[in-house]
Amino acid sequence: MSDDEVEEFMHRRVVGRVGCHLDGLTYVVPVIFAWEAGAAYVYSTEGQKVTMMRGNPRVCFEVDEYEAGGGWRSVIVQGVYEELVGDDAAAALQLLTDRLATPSRATNDQGQRGEGKVPVAFRVRAEAVTGRKVIRPSA
Numbered sequence: 001m002s003d004d005e006v007e008e009f010m011h012r013r014v015v016g017r018v019g020c021h022l023d024g025l026t027y028v029v030p031v032i033f034a035w036e037a038g039a040a041y042v043y044s045t046e047g048q049k050v051t052m053m054r055g056n057p058r059v060c061f062e063v064d065e066y067e068a069g070g071g072w073r074s075v076i077v078q079g080v081y082e083e084l085v086g087d088d089a090a091a092a093l094q095l096l097t098d099r100l101a102t103p104s105r106a107t108n109d110q111g112q113r114g115e116g117k118v119p120v121a122f123r124v125r126a127e128a129v130t131g132r133k134v135i136r137p138s139a
Contacts, residue, residue: 001131045117089121
């Protein structure tokens with residue numbers, strides 16, 4: 001994929017997977033994200049992924065899409081976990097809110113599942129980005 005195709009793809013998708021590794025354990029988990037200025041922004045809660053990324057900030061971020069007929073696109077980001085606080089965390093939350101806002105969705109569903117857990121805003125700052133695609137002709 002060209003750089004422009006990667007950018008368009010990352011701005012269009014909302015679910016990615018962050019992969020982290022610490023003490024011999026590899027963990028991959030889906031997250032809702034917003035792509036901005038070469039980084040994936042996430043607002044989540046403390047848990048295994050955050051603990052692991054704090055211990056080893058070298059992470060992989062993957063986003064994919066599959067089409068009927070066998071076509072697909074995938075972007076892999078090799079990057080660094082950066083925890084955001086204060087105004088940076090608020091800006092990340094606003095970026096996600098703006099990105100995900102729809103007229104039929106007036107509230108944030110995160111509270112249901114993350115209730116009682118400490119919120120964590122972070123970004124995966126890209127150091128290397130690769131995109132691949134296979135386009136299958138329609139029948």
